[in-house]
Structures are given as structure tokens and as C-alpha cells.
Amino acid sequence: MKAIVTVIGKDKIGIISKISTKLAKHGVNILDISQTILQGYFTMMMFVDLEVMDISFAKLARELELLGSELGVSILIQQEDVFKSMHRI
Amino acid sequence: MINPFEILETVQMIEKQKLDIRTITMGISLLDCCHSDMDIACQKIYDKITYYAEDLVRVGEEISLEYGIPIINKRIAVTPISLIAASADETDYVKFAQTLDRAANTVGVNFIGGFSALVHKGYTKGDINLIESIPEALDITEKVCSSVNVATTKSGINMDAVKQMGEVIRETAQLTADRDGLGCAKLVVFANAPEDNPFMAGAFHGVGEPECAINVGISGPGTVKTALESVKGESFDVVSETIKKTAFKITRMGQLVANEAAKRLDVPFGIVDLSLAPTPDVGDSVARILEEMGIESCGAPGTTAALALLNDAVKKGGIMASSHVGGLSGAFIPVSEDEGMIEAVNKGSLNLQKLEAMTCVCSVGLDMIAIPGNTSAQTISAIIADEAAIGVINNKTTAVRIIPAPGKKAGDKVEFGGLLGRAPVMDVSKFASDEFVSRGGRIPAPVHSFKN
Numbered sequence: 001m002k003a004i005v006t007v008i009g010k011d012k013i014g015i016i017s018k019i020s021t022k023l024a025k026h027g028v029n030i031l032d033i034s035q036t037i038l039q040g041y042f043t044m045m046m047f048v049d050l051e052v053m054d055i056s057f058a059k060l061a062r063e064l065e066l067l068g069s070e071l072g073v074s075i076l077i078q079q080e081d082v083f084k085s086m087h088r089i
Numbered sequence: 090m091i092n093p094f095e096i097l098e099t100v101q102m103i104e105k106q107k108l109d110i111r112t113i114t115m116g117i118s119l120l121d122c123c124h125s126d127m128d129i130a131c132q133k134i135y136d137k138i139t140y141y142a143e144d145l146v147r148v149g150e151e152i153s154l155e156y157g158i159p160i161i162n163k164r165i166a167v168t169p170i171s172l173i174a175a176s177a178d179e180t181d182y183v184k185f186a187q188t189l190d191r192a193a194n195t196v197g198v199n200f201i202g203g204f205s206a207l208v209h210k211g212y213t214k215g216d217i218n219l220i221e222s223i224p225e226a227l228d229i230t231e232k233v234c235s236s237v238n239v240a241t242t243k244s245g246i247n248m249d250a251v252k253q254m255g256e257v258i259r260e261t262a263q264l265t266a267d268r269d270g271l272g273c274a275k276l277v278v279f280a281n282a283p284e285d286n287p288f289m290a291g292a293f294h295g296v297g298e299p300e301c302a303i304n305v306g307i308s309g310p311g312t313v314k315t316a317l318e319s320v321k322g323e324s325f326d327v328v329s330e331t332i333k334k335t336a337f338k339i340t341r342m343g344q345l346v347a348n349e350a351a352k353r354l355d356v357p358f359g360i361v362d363l364s365l366a367p368t369p370d371v372g373d374s375v376a377r378i379l380e381e382m383g384i385e386s387c388g389a390p391g392t393t394a395a396l397a398l399l400n401d402a403v404k405k406g407g408i409m410a411s412s413h414v415g416g417l418s419g420a421f422i423p424v425s426e427d428e429g430m431i432e433a434v435n436k437g438s439l440n441l442q443k444l445e446a447m448t449c450v451c452s453v454g455l456d457m458i459a460i461p462g463n464t465s466a467q468t469i470s471a472i473i474a475d476e477a478a479i480g481v482i483n484n485k486t487t488a489v490r491i492i493p494a495p496g497k498k499a500g501d502k503v504e505f506g507g508l509l510g511r512a513p514v515m516d517v518s519k520f521a522s523d524e525f526v527s528r529g530g531r532i533p534a535p536v537h538s539f540k541n
Binding site for chain 1: 091093095096097098099100104151154155156157158338341342344345
């Protein structure tokens, strides 16, 4: 199963490092990563592989949400299908 | 891979523009639950619903979490109860409604629809009993929704049923007077009722439907409005194209959720309903889309044309995005459930007459409209007759969900809470239609040629 992690918020030091550490801890592999500043907001998208993940999707989503509030950014994880079905015919 | 702008667009549609899936509705056939002993029939109904829908809420929540898209309601629609209850020896069908309510509470759904009767051409014994049970059923149950189909294009309008439904609506309002007539918010009178509608209060599982099916209703007025903000001042060609593209994206989301729910529940996918369903929240209003097109306040001249364009463009965009489209599939204009409509009524730009005109070009009739509590049953029946005529002649679904708010007069407010929202009480004509309504009989089916 593949998913997309979206991080939106105010830029600060260590966002990528903390999120990737969390993902690595649970066996989530980062396949691609892109970041940009849009309308003054730090916006990062990670394309990740959940094949060998050691926790449930629900728990991972919850942990990322908590990490997001610690960092003062919003972190979402959504299955890749939602983007594919919306933007690709 | 999907590009970052597309990802952000989707995230913002959900986070900022309130895009959601309004409902996953499981249709369940109860045709095998008939029995002459009402208690046995009710037990069969309870067992069947709780067996089929056991995992509905859990699966809905899982999909919502994994795809990151809110799914607001999980609902059940069943075979019109008049067909099932007709086999029972008893004539009071309130117990069937209580059974539906109990089953809905057990599986945790928000609403259950199908306390219904189809009487467009005439009544069976079961239909008579069911309709007489409606006021009490809606008073003592919480989640049960009721609907009665009084007209179709092929059979005309059953004016006896129209007359009776005016009385039933009044009685339901009186019984639920302590809740501003809330019972009437769970009762719809239809012309050309669809058999696969996932939206309440009019959902039921038609006799042409399979044993069980998953139907999904989408939402997303906020997304359409935001898209239109980027084409301010452009021609209607551009407006229409923009709505089509947005509707396509919204519907694809609905199709994905529908497929996934059907797969996980091992139930066939039925349809996606393309209706743009508003909520009372700011930023989730159909009226604001019409205003974005250049109407100062919803109801001003131009509103009907704007709504016609919106409704048509949503269908054009949505139809390609879904393998099966059905249900009501049109923009909803429920007054109490749409923040922009409420404000338009309060400002005086929108009245009952204009709403009636608007229902000629969209689903789904006069919806969630509070009228003075002293409105006569005959006037309510005449309003139903007008709306049914629009549906019958134009070969489309129309409905009336109207609340004669007990003790309230025009300009007062009623508060239903949640998705049902709050409604300003609207004025109705002071002129009587009593003699018209009391004629009874049937208005014949219209000719289907010579259309002008």
C-alpha cells in the first residue's frame, strides 16, 4: 500500500528530520519527497510505501497528527488512490 | 507520481472547502421479512438489518481515516415498509418503525429510511395503515425517516393521497410541537421518487433493487464556489466548464469511496448520487454558488437560470466520473440546511414562490421549509400538488418536506440542530385552496409528446 504524507505549516528547523525519523521507526519507506513554500507556508509532500509498516494505518495517522501538533504544522497521511482517482482518468 | 499542486488541491478541498462524502447508504431488501404475525415480521426485519449492516459504520470510519476524507453519515434504506407490513394482521404499523429505530441504534447509523408507501396510483391496505401510522411513528422514533410517493409521470397525481398528506404533515407537526415540529423534517412527499436515493429523509430501497446495495451521496458546494471565485467576470462558457471539472473531481472521490465500501462490505455497488448537498455551515452553501455567479442575493432575478446552469454542469461533470449515477442527482436547495438560503430568506430576497420556480430546474423540490403553524392542511396539500405537477410534467423528481412550525408565524425561527439546521418561518399565500384539494381523485398522467 502506498500513501502520501502532506505537511503544511510554518517553516522551522528539523521538520523533515523529525517526520522521517518517525516514519523510519515504523518501517515506512520514503519513495519520493518534494517541498516548496506556497503562500508563505512550508508545504512538503512525501510519497511513502507502507508495505512493511509495523503498526496499523490508524495508529500511524494518529502518531503523525500528534507529531504535527508538537511541530506546529499539520501532517496528513492519505492513501495514494484518493489523489490518483481525483486527478487521473 | 501525482504532482504537488494536485496533492495540495485535494488537501485544500477537504480541509478548507469542506469537501466530504455526505453519506454511505446501504440499501437492504426486506421483501423476505413478511409475516402475518407482526412480532415475527419485526424480529425478521431487525435480524436482517443488523446482520447486513453490522460493519457499515466501522467500514465507513476506516475508509474515512485511510483516505483522509470525512464521511458524514452512514445510513440504511429499506424496502417500503407498507409492502412488508401489509402481510401482518395488525393495522397499527408504529411497531415496525420502532423496530427500524432499534436496528439503526444497534448498528450505529445516523438515519434509517423506508417507513414509506408508494401510492401514486392508489392505496393498498398496507399503504393506508402505514400512512395513518406516520405521525406517531415519527414522534416516538428518532432515526426513522418516512416518505410517500403520491405522483409519477406515468400515472399522474393521486389527489386523495395529496389531500391526506397535508393532514398527516399537520398532525406530525402537532405531535412533535415540543421540538418545533421536527417530525416533519423526517417526512417527504414525492413525485417520481427514485428507488436508489441515498439521501434522507426520502431514501428507500426500491423493489427493483438487489438484495443489498451501497449507494453514495457526495457533497461539495464549497469546492464549487471556490473554483468559481477564480473565474470572476468570465463568461458562462467558462463558468460551466469550471463547474464540470470540479464536479468531476468531487464525484471521483465519491466513486472511490463507493467502490471501496462495496468491496470491504462485500455488497454490490449501486450508484453515486451527484447532488451537491449543502450544510448549515458557512462555506458549504449552494446559495453562495449562485451568488458567486453574480446574483446579489439568492432569489433575485437570474437565480433560476444560475441554478439551471449549476445543476446541469454538475451532472455533466459527474456522469463521466462515475460508473453508475442515480438517486436524486441535482443541486439541493433546502432552506434550513443552507446558510446562504437562510440569509436570503431573512433578507427578503428569497420567498416560497421563487423557491417553487427554482425547483423546476433542480432537485429536489420544496425542502426543509418552515411555514406558519396555523397553515391549513388544505394549503399544505395544494403546495404538494403544485410541486408534484412540476415533477410529473417535467419528468423529474420533486418533493415537499415542509414544516408547519407549531405556534410560529412568518418571521419567527425554528431550530432543528445538526445537519437539519435552523429555518426562518416563511410566509404562505393567505388565499384558500380548500375546494380544489377536496375534489380528490386523480390528475391524469400527462401526454408525453407535444412538449412545449
